[in-house]
Amino acid sequence: MSEYSLLMGLIGAGIGFGVAYWVKGQLQTQKIKAADEEAQRIVDDAKRRSETLLKEAMLEAKDKLFLMKSEFDAETRETRAELKKQENRLIQKEENIDRKNDQLQLKEQELSDREVGIADKEEALLAEDRRYHELIEAQKDQLERISGLTAEQAKELLIRAMENEARYEGAKLIKRIESEAKEEADKKSKRIIATAIQRYAADFVAERTVSxxxxxxxxxxxxxxxxxxxxxxxxxxxxxxxxxxxxxxxxxxxxxxxxxxxxxxxxxxxxxxxxxxxxxxxxxxxxxxxxxxxxxxxxxxxxxxxxxxxxxxxxxxxxxxxxxxxxxxxxxxxxxxxxxxxxxxxxxxxxxxxxxxxxxxxxxxxxxxxxxxxxxxxxxxxxxxxxxxxxxxxxxxxxxxxxxxxxxxxxxxxxxxxxxxxxxxxxxRPGARKELLENYVKRLEDLENIANSFQGVVNSYAIQAGREIRVMVESSMVSDEETILMSKDIVKKIEESLTFPGQIKVMVIRETRAVEFANK
The missing domain is CATH 1.10.3210 (Hypothetical protein af1432)
Incomplete structure (x- = not known):
């Protein structure tokens, strides 16, 4: 009895397991079917959406293509118009160039004609030049015979005359410039030096080293x-x-x-x-x-x-x-x-x-x-x-x-x-420096000798303890303008030849005297 019950239980359990497996299979089949249906629905929706998007994209692309075509057409029209203008300008330039070319050809022809005339004139001028040179040489020979001077000697005299004239003009210019500059410079420099002297006061004689x-x-x-x-x-x-x-x-x-x-x-x-x-x-x-x-x-x-x-x-x-x-x-x-x-x-x-x-x-x-x-x-x-x-x-x-x-x-x-x-x-300044008597006398003599070495000097006098020298010149040999140059030359020679304290003033004096006698 127990074996039968066990067998029947096993059979029932197997049947139950089979029924459960079948039910489970049915449920899975239904789920699979539902999933397929859902997947099909999703695919259909995606197809519909993709078709919609594709249509929209095609419409948008057509719109853009139309817009680009319109812009291209407009740009093309503008480019054509600009090219047309440039073409017209080029045509005008070509016409102008043609006209200028014609004018240049005319001018070239005129120049060639002028060159021929100039060549003829040059030949004539060369002939005239040769003739003038011959006349000048003849006159030069005649002048040398009359004057007794060669061309080189006459040239040297002319150069000397020009040099003297240039020195004269230069001296006049120097005198004018110096007079103009001194009007302002002398006042300012004297004021500054006087102010410096007034503002600084020191002993006139400094201590000397005793030996x-x-x-x-x-x-x-x-x-x-x-x-x-x-x-x-x-x-x-x-x-x-x-x-x-x-x-x-x-x-x-x-x-x-x-x-x-x-x-x-x-x-x-x-x-x-x-x-x-x-x-x-x-x-x-x-x-x-x-x-x-x-x-x-x-x-x-x-x-x-x-x-x-x-x-x-x-x-x-x-x-x-x-x-x-x-x-x-x-x-x-x-x-x-x-x-x-x-x-x-x-x-x-x-x-x-x-x-x-x-x-x-x-x-x-x-x-x-x-x-x-x-x-x-x-x-x-x-x-x-x-x-x-x-x-x-x-x-x-x-x-x-x-x-x-x-x-x-x-x-x-x-x-x-x-x-x-x-x-x-x-x-x-007075009293600042002193020197030996022998050196002092020698310096005064040297000053006067330097001044007397210049041509046209009559006398010279060293005064103010050798701080000034006055030079008298012959008026017939030295002009007013040349006195300026002479004073500068004397100063330069003194600076080169002598050693002295302070400064030395050089004054060149020129006098013109007219003397006549009344007789009865």
Missing amino acids: VVQLPNDEMKGRIIGREGRNIRALEAATGIDLIIDDTPEAVILSGFNPVRREVARIALTRLISDGRIHPARIEDIVKKVGKEIDVTIKEAGEQAAFDLGVHGIHNELIKYIGQLKFRTSYAQNVLQHSVEVGFLCGIMAAELGLNEKLARRMGLLHDIGKAIDHEVEGPHAIIGSKLLKKFGESPKIVHAVAAHHEDVPPASVYALLVQAADGLSGA
């Missing part, structure tokens, strides 16, 4: 010389200065090119004489102490000069060189005092002209710095000073102004001319 040491008595000479000359040798070796002990009463002369060493020797000798203890060890000690003191004095003098002028930033070595100028003189004028004075004058004149006052003062202070070492280095002190300033980094303007203040190089700036003017002004 003679006074002794209390002649017995001191023997003590200075020492036993077998040991003291004087020690002093000369320590200072580098020669001591000249001669018959000059109660005086010892110091001789040396270096002014600083000479000053050290002077002070050391003065202290030794005051102290009374003169022997080699003491001499060396005193000279060392004095040397250190002089170094300090030199630096302080340079710093004081820069401070007085308001000049800052100068290299320490340049300050020392400036201070050394305190012990240097030029025509008995102290060079440091002269440099300070030139600095003030440069600054005042630069301020009047609207230039850089501090730069001008710096140039004036440094313009003679080459004199501090010109006894050690060959060359003019202006060039030596410019090289020294360049070495220590001064500006090119200052270097050039220093090099040009005696025209060793041509001045190329207003500042260089200012330094020249201030330098001359400082040295030329």
Whole structure:
């Protein structure tokens, strides 16, 4: 019974499984059918939509094609119209070119006809030219026979006459230009120089370096010389200065090119004489102490000069060189005092002209710095000073102004001319400089000899202590215009031949005198 029930259960279960499988198959079949129908519906919708889009695209493409065709037709019409216009213009140009070509052909024909006529005229002119040359040669021969001069001699006379005429005209032009320029320039320059002099006041006579040491008595000479000359040798070796002990009463002369060493020797000798203890060890000690003191004095003098002028930033070595100028003189004028004075004058004149006052003062202070070492280095002190300033980094303007203040190089700036003017002004004022009587007399004689060497000069007189020379000329040999050229030539020769402080005024005087006598 149990097996039967089990069998029947199995059979029922199988039947149920089969019925379920069949039902499931039916359901799947229905789902597949529904899905196919849905897919078919979607495909149909897509086909309808694609057909619609295709139609719309075709319509849009037709519209665009129509629009493009319309635009192309319009552009084509415009292009054709423009081409037509260009074609018409080209046709007109061709017609114009044809007309011009015809005219050119006519002109060419006329020119060819003229060339033939010109060729004939040229031949005639050549014949005339040959005939004229023959006549000129004949006249030249006749003139040479009459005058007794060759053609070269006559040409030389003509050139001389033209040269004299040109010099005469040039002198007249120079005189007119100078008179016009001086009307304004003299007033302004005199005002500026007068203002500079009024605003700067300094002592007329500066201290001069002394090379003679006074002794209390002649017995001191023997003590200075020492036993077998040991003291004087020690002093000369320590200072580098020669001591000249001669018959000059109660005086010892110091001789040396270096002014600083000479000053050290002077002070050391003065202290030794005051102290009374003169022997080699003491001499060396005193000279060392004095040397250190002089170094300090030199630096302080340079710093004081820069401070007085308001000049800052100068290299320490340049300050020392400036201070050394305190012990240097030029025509008995102290060079440091002269440099300070030139600095003030440069600054005042630069301020009047609207230039850089501090730069001008710096140039004036440094313009003679080459004199501090010109006894050690060959060359003019202006060039030596410019090289020294360049070495220590001064500006090119200052270097050039220093090099040009005696025209060793041509001045190329207003500042260089200012330094020249201030330098001359400082040295030329009364009492600033002096020179030996022999040199003074020799310079006056040389001045008069230079003036008398010019043709047409009757007499010449050096006046104003040699600062002016008046030259009298023969009126029949020198014209008024030629006196201007002569004054310039004399000035040039004086500058080339003489060395002098300040400036020299040259005045050429020409007088015409008419003398008659009344008789009865």
